[in-house]
Amino acid sequence: MPILENERPPKPLTNVVHFVKDFTVHQATIGFVGFLFAVTGPTAIMLSVGLRAGIPEVEIASWLFGAFFLNGLISFFMCWIYRQPLIFLWSISGMVLVGPALEHLNFGEILGAYYVAGLMMVILGLSGWVRRIMDSIPLPIVMGMVAGVFLQFGLDWVNAFLIGPHIAIPMTAAFFAVAAIPVLANRVPPLIMAIAAGLLAMTIFDESPDIEKVSLLTAIPIVYAPTFSWSAMFELVVPLMITVLAAQNSQGISVLRTADHKPPIDLITTTCGFGSIITAITGTVSTCLTGPTSAILVSGGTERSGHYTAAIFACIGIMAFGVFSPLFISLMLATPKAFIATLAGIAILSVLKNSFTTAFGGKFPQGALIAFITTVSNFTLLNIGAPFWGLLFGFLVSWIIERDKFFISKAER
Numbered sequence: 001m002p003i004l005e006n007e008r009p010p011k012p013l014t015n016v017v018h019f020v021k022d023f024t025v026h027q028a029t030i031g032f033v034g035f036l037f038a039v040t041g042p043t044a045i046m047l048s049v050g051l052r053a054g055i056p057e058v059e060i061a062s063w064l065f066g067a068f069f070l071n072g073l074i075s076f077f078m079c080w081i082y083r084q085p086l087i088f089l090w091s092i093s094g095m096v097l098v099g100p101a102l103e104h105l106n107f108g109e110i111l112g113a114y115y116v117a118g119l120m121m122v123i124l125g126l127s128g129w130v131r132r133i134m135d136s137i138p139l140p141i142v143m144g145m146v147a148g149v150f151l152q153f154g155l156d157w158v159n160a161f162l163i164g165p166h167i168a169i170p171m172t173a174a175f176f177a178v179a180a181i182p183v184l185a186n187r188v189p190p191l192i193m194a195i196a197a198g199l200l201a202m203t204i205f206d207e208s209p210d211i212e213k214v215s216l217l218t219a220i221p222i223v224y225a226p227t228f229s230w231s232a233m234f235e236l237v238v239p240l241m242i243t244v245l246a247a248q249n250s251q252g253i254s255v256l257r258t259a260d261h262k263p264p265i266d267l268i269t270t271t272c273g274f275g276s277i278i279t280a281i282t283g284t285v286s287t288c289l290t291g292p293t294s295a296i297l298v299s300g301g302t303e304r305s306g307h308y309t310a311a312i313f314a315c316i317g318i319m320a321f322g323v324f325s326p327l328f329i330s331l332m333l334a335t336p337k338a339f340i341a342t343l344a345g346i347a348i349l350s351v352l353k354n355s356f357t358t359a360f361g362g363k364f365p366q367g368a369l370i371a372f373i374t375t376v377s378n379f380t381l382l383n384i385g386a387p388f389w390g391l392l393f394g395f396l397v398s399w400i401i402e403r404d405k406f407f408i409s410k411a412e413r
Contacts, residue, residue, distance in 0.1 A: 001343065006131075007264035009081045014308075018083075023309040029189045031313030033347045034087070034296040038069065038314065039321045040340045042092050043329065046285075049095055055100035059283065061325050062222040063371045066284030069219075069322025074275050074287070076315040082259045085297040085311035086268065087252075088275055089318070091288045093243035093387075098285055101236060101244060108227035111280055113224055113236035118276030120241055125270030130245060134253060134265055135394060138406070140359050142254045144368030145390040147355035148375025149251055154352055157345020164338025166205055170197040182332075194346055197340045207336050217326035221282045239382070244272055244288040247387035251291025258354055259298035259307065263289075295351035296344075363405045367398025 043064065050060040067090040078086040101110055124130050130333040160168040174197035178190040202208045249268060256263040268289050275287030297310050321328045371394030379386045399406065 001245065007267045010083055014080050014083055019309055019312070022306040023313070024303065024306060025192075026189045027302065027306045027310040028313055028398055029191050029195075030297060030299060030347075031310035032085050032317070033195075033343060034293050034310065035314040035317035035321075035349045036340070037296055037344050037347070038087070038089060038290065038318060039328065040335070042089070043325075046095055047329070048092075049099040052099065055102075055107075057326075058220065059222060061219040063283045063285075064325040064329075065219040065322045066279035066282035067322065068325065069319050070261065070279050070282070070284070071275060071287055072315050072319035072322060074278075074292045075318070076312060079308045079311040082264065083305075083308045084256060084263060085294055085307045086256075086263065087293050087297065087311055087314065087318075088146040088271060088287050089290050089293070090279070090284055091240070091244050091248055092248055093287045094240050094285045097239050098241065101232070105229075105232050105235070106227070107283070108225060109229045109232035111224050111226035111237065111283065112228040112252070113232045113240065114280035114284075114286060115277055116228070116233060117237045117240040117244075118273045118280065120237065121244065121273030121276060121286075122270050123273075124241075124245070125266045125268070125273055128266050130269045131265040132179045134340075137250075137391065138362070138364045138367065138398065139254065139257065140362035140364040141371050141394040141398060142391065143258065143355045144359040144371035144394055145375045145387050146251050147359050148350065148390055149387055150295060150348055150352045151376060152353060153292060153341075153348050155338075156341040160338040160341040160345070164336050164342075165304055166337040167198055167201045167207075167336055168342045170194075170201050172346065173197070175346050190243050191343075191347060194343065196230065198342065200228065200317075201299050202336060202339065213235060218323055219325045223281055224283045226280070226326065242329045242388050244276075244286050245269060246391060248288040248291055250288035250391065251387070252294045255291060255294045255298060255351060258351075258358055260304055261298070261307070278398065292344075296347045299347055299350050364394075364398045364402050366401055367394040370394045370397045 042252045046063060047060060047066065050063065051057075062324065071088050071090060075087045075089075078084075078088065098110055154218040157168070157172075171194045178188060178193045199208075205244050249272065253263050253265060272287045272289065279285075279287055293314070297314065298304075298307050359365075359372065362368070371390040373390075374393050375386045375390035377386060379389055381389060
């Protein structure tokens with residue numbers, strides 16, 4: 001079986017001593033930013049879809065429990081065993097797909113599609129096909145798509161200067177002031193100073209979340225019973241699989257590869273399948289490997305051996321968010337958007353730069369450009385989002401006008 005033969009975890013297995021040795025203040029900072037990013041914008045999307053469909057808040061809290069606690073638990077063990085930042089959360093694109101479906105399908109039918117999509121991903125992962133497909137797509141084309149996805153976070157950072165200049169300006173200034181002095185940056189991570197500046201600005205302008213108005217509530221998981229209908233299968237199963245495997249997992253895998261990690265692609269696919277089945281029990285949409293969060297977690301520069309510790313630190317926060325989601329949602333909604341947008345934009349800068357370098361510095365510039373443009377356009381067809389079409393169109397264009405490059409060795413690409 002491909003997973004057992006080619007994707008075994010490294011030896012010796014991680015223990016507490018290894019973790020403590022690899023864990024640094026810088027990795028803790030990166031992990032905190034990764035956690036903060038993972039639970040803010042994506043959660044707002046799930047809340048929006050659920051509330052628009054008239055789903056009670058107690059049920060949305062159950063979705064969040066599965067999305068963050070159960071997926072966080074899976075991520076914790078994967079990071080620990082493989083010593084890589086393998087963070088599994090939930091498919092944002094999948095949640096967007098579910099929104100319109102809630103208008104004409106009952107929730108049990110949608111759950112049935114979750115289970116079937118999960119089972120199909122398990123089968124694909126065990127077959128080894130996904131790894132072979134990923135290996136056949138030139139990395140520059142994939143990174144063109146990734147750059148298109150990540151560009152929005154950079155644009156949101158720039159827009160933060162308009163919606164919250166009193167927060168964005170001091171955070172950005174603090175980050176670059178520290179980053180400009182290498183001796184100081186090695187002692188105090190620039191992101192810590194950006195966070196401190198942002199918190200100080202929120203305090204001065206009286207925009208800090210009011211904890212006293214929030215009651216400490218925990219999520220109550222609700223177990224749902226699926227029903228299976230052909231209409232839900234045809235509408236959701238294939239689009240869910242494509243958004244997870246081609247649109248979202250490909251982002252995370254490419255980011256990890258660019259950071260010199262060797263992600264176990266088939267095992268990742270299988271884990272997404274099993275994760276989708278497990279989290280569907282609490283009503284949560286399909287599990288996927290994160291893209292932007294992974295990008296933040298590998299932004300620790302040359303400290304590659306410590307990336308997994310940042311991920312594990314983030315996992316602890318992610319699991320806590322799932323358990324105490326009603327509390328954290330209230331705090332999140334009270335945090336200024338400019339703070340989150342600036343923090344995410346700053347954190348993802350180096351990865352965005354590397355994405356452009358890999359995409360347009362390789363031997364497939366035309367394909368990478370088409371992948372980038374299509375992804376940025378937010379083009380949607382057949383309920384499938386732009387990242388998938390970016391990969392497909394980019395590959396087709398390269399095959400037509402850069403075909404000779406496909407026959408050189410993978411290392412030369």
